[in-house]
Amino acid sequence: MNVLIANRRKKVFGIEQDGKSLTLEQIKTFYLKNDLEKVILSLVSKGYLKEEKGKYGPVCGNMSFEVFKFLDPDSISITLTSSDPHRLGIVTNNKPRKITPRECARLQGFNDDFRLHPDDDSAYKQLGNSVSVPIVKSVLLDYFKHNFQDFILTDPA
Missing domain, CATH: 3.90.120.10 (DNA Methylase, subunit A, domain 2)
Known part of the structure; x- marks a missing residue:
């Protein structure tokens, strides 16, 4: 969760919104371990992340x-x-x-x-x-x- 939060605001992922939801491919550019799908599924099942149209972001939206x-x-x-x-x-x-x-x-x-x-x-x-x-x-x-x-x-x- 910390890695996603720290990286999702980077301009390389776009400037159209603050705190973007990211695809698995985008997350793989900074999360370098082999267990990404397992970690993402765990965070989704716990309610920390949500998935919409193949993109993942924190449940609370853009976080204020x-x-x-x-x-x-x-x-x-x-x-x-x-x-x-x-x-x-x-x-x-x-x-x-x-x-x-x-x-x-x-x-x-x-x-x-x-x-x-x-x-x-x-x-x-x-x-x-x-x-x-x-x-x-x-x-x-x-x-x-x-x-x-x-x-x-x-x-x-």
């Missing part, structure tokens, strides 16, 4: 946002940076969508009561420029444990 990467809910997330959180996608109910600022906050380990900037663009930057809360906590606890032998350290959480 540019996607950098689709996240796998069963895998580890990529690192959030200030330039990309608003371009991360996920599939929910068989439809691609971008992740929300609150979901970005959860990926960074912030509690749901953490106040985000009210403007989504600013919130995405806020979270992309932040650090992962559980990692900072773990590093600090380890630092105190190994540098202050007489200091009684308990995990406040």
Whole structure:
């Protein structure tokens, strides 16, 4: 899905529409593995792609946002940076969508009561420029444990 999304806007496939549906032959120009038909059929059966007149495209049409990467809910997330959180996608109910600022906050380990900037663009930057809360906590606890032998350290959480 990521490969299709990243390549379908290329001018080589035409300039008549934004985010074109592509034929198998067009997809084969950038998807170089031998399992293309199997992958396409799987994405169609899951409802991620649709086929119309021999062309394949995402179920949600031309997608109103540019996607950098689709996240796998069963895998580890990529690192959030200030330039990309608003371009991360996920599939929910068989439809691609971008992740929300609150979901970005959860990926960074912030509690749901953490106040985000009210403007989504600013919130995405806020979270992309932040650090992962559980990692900072773990590093600090380890630092105190190994540098202050007489200091009684308990995990406040």
